Amino acid sequence: MxxxxxxxxxxxxxxxxxxxxxxxxxxxxxxxxxxxxxxxxxxxxxxxxxxxxxxxxxxxxxxxxxxxxxxxxxxxxxxxxxxxxxxxxxxxxxxxxxxxxxxxxxxxxxxxxxxxxxDAAPGGMGDWLCDIVTGCFISKPHELPPAPAEQKPIPQLYTQPTYPQPTGITQSPPQLKHTRKTMHPSQFAPEGCENAGMGRLVTFSESQPLSTIIDHIAAGVGNPGGIPIAIPQGSSVEDIRIRTVGVCPGSGSSVLMKGVSEIPDLMFTGEMSHHEALAAIEQGKVVVSLSHSNTExxxxxxxxxxxxxxxxxxxxxxxxxxxxxxxxxxxxxxxxxxxxxxxxxxxxxxxxxxxx
Missing domain, CATH: 3.40.1390.30 (NIF3 (NGG1p interacting factor 3)-like)
Structure with missing residues (x-):
């Protein structure tokens, strides 16, 4: 054979x-x-x-x-x-x-x-989200493709769904002064990955207007049609200032809210449950949750x-x-x-x- x-x-x-x-x-x-x-x-x-x-x-x-x-x-x-x-x-x-x-x-x-x-690697998604909130870079503008000719008429009350369209980076605005650290360091990080781990915490040298950070986030992820945000009741976006930002791509509540000494002023992630978001705003915190993969x-x-x-x-x-x-x-x-x-x-x- x-x-x-x-x-x-x-x-x-x-x-x-x-x-x-x-x-x-x-x-x-x-x-x-x-x-x-x-x-x-x-x-x-x-x-x-x-x-x-x-x-x-x-x-x-x-x-x-x-x-x-x-x-x-x-x-x-x-x-x-x-x-x-x-x-x-x-x-x-x-x-x-x-x-x-x-x-x-x-x-x-x-x-x-x-x-x-x-998520955990130095220079990975965690650090990229830090770069976004601190204004290191913004996405290039992107033109949406034309609708196919056979597409049905747009409904009277609502537009067709739109999706963020990140395509790269352009010249960055001035970077906000800050420090950053890993929230949950990796136990077995190899040589060259000493700062690896899940989640990043950005601490600004001076507290920043929430509206400024929102503008950075929107530009960095491709200017979505809306920004899902949870803020404390009785507050307005214009009045809130942020000193610390916790970032985690995807589903980040377990990283940003558990096993930490203090919950960050703003949590920037892909998704968070209803009750977790309520718990955060009841403590005076802010949550930006963009749909899971829009943070990735x-x-x-x-x-x-x-x-x-x-x-x-x-x-x-x-x-x-x-x-x-x-x-x-x-x-x-x-x-x-x-x-x-x-x-x-x-x-x-x-x-x-x-x-x-």
Whole structure:
């Protein structure tokens, strides 16, 4: 009987995984509940039409993102949120998410999910949210795509849903003087990640108007159609001043409100429950909650795309040169690599604005 050929993922995929692990060490992820790392390792067959040396960044691996990756012939999807959280008893076409995974594997596309490793890493999402509230940078303006010709008429009372459209950064306004620290330091931070951990606390040198910080947040995340905010009853935004800001991407109440000596004046996160928000404003605090992934997606455009592109270029060149010594595969002759952000990825929630 003839022996079967060995099964392995593409050398370029290994370069992507190595680059991600160097930028965002997996040991920083909260493994008590999170599921991070290489979640789908697609087999590589050099005799077939191979994917391009390219990576697609997204927050959520939806069907639309999978379609995009397949049409672009990407080698890897780096999906921030893990599409696999719990053990699977089957992998079938009856489940839409599993269908996406099976289609990606068939196309030779792997999936890597870093999640809380990016939250905790120095220069990760936590620090990016600090940069936003302190005015370090703002998003580039973005033009929404025109509505398709076959779209039904807009309802009389409300507009179509709109979604934040972060695309990068422009020249920053003056940075507000501040200090920042990690709220829950990582216990096993590797060398070079000494400030890693969950949540960041910004302390301004002088208290700032809440309206100024709101303007920074809106610009930094792509100017959403509205800013969900909870303030103490009897107060107005114009009168509130903020000295401390706690930031956490995604769902941040457990990070910002538990195990801390004092709750920050303002908590900036993706989502917080009704009762947690009530508890905060009853203590005179403010909550800005933007819908879960709207505190995450802009990081892909503003920071991660360039960081991964730079790291991957060096990593792929090293893998490529080593491969050229032993295996004369066509893919090793291609020294290019590309990192892009998904255009299909978006938060499930949009904002419908009532017409006057």
């Amino acid at each position: 003839a022996s079967s050929s060995p099964t392995y993922c593409s050398p370029f995929t290994r370069a992507v995984v190595n680059s991600m692990r160097k930028l965002y060490p997996e040991v920083l992820a909260d493994k008590s509940w999170d599921n991070t790392g290489l979640l789908l390792e697609a087999p590589f067959n050099p005799s077939q039409h191979r994917p391009r040396n390219s990576v697609l960044l997204a927050i959520d691996l939806t069907k639309a993102v999978a379609d995009e990756a397949i049409s672009r012939r990407n080698s890897v999807v780096v999906a921030y949120h893990p599409i696999i959280f719990r053990g699977l008893k089957s992998l079938t076409l009856d489940d839409p998410q599993q269908t996406s995974l099976l289609r990606l594997a068939q196309a030779g596309i792997s999936v890597y999910s870093p999640h809380t490793a990016i 997606r802009g990081y892909l455009h503003a920071v991660m795309k360039e960081k991964l592109q730079n790291a991957l270029q060096g990593e792929w060149e090293s893998v490529r040169q080593e491969g050229l010594k032993t295996k004369k595969l066509e893919m090793y002759e291609d020294g290019g690599c590309e990192v892009d952000v998904s255009k299909a990825d978006r938060d499930p929630y949009g904002i419908m604005i009532r017409r006057i």
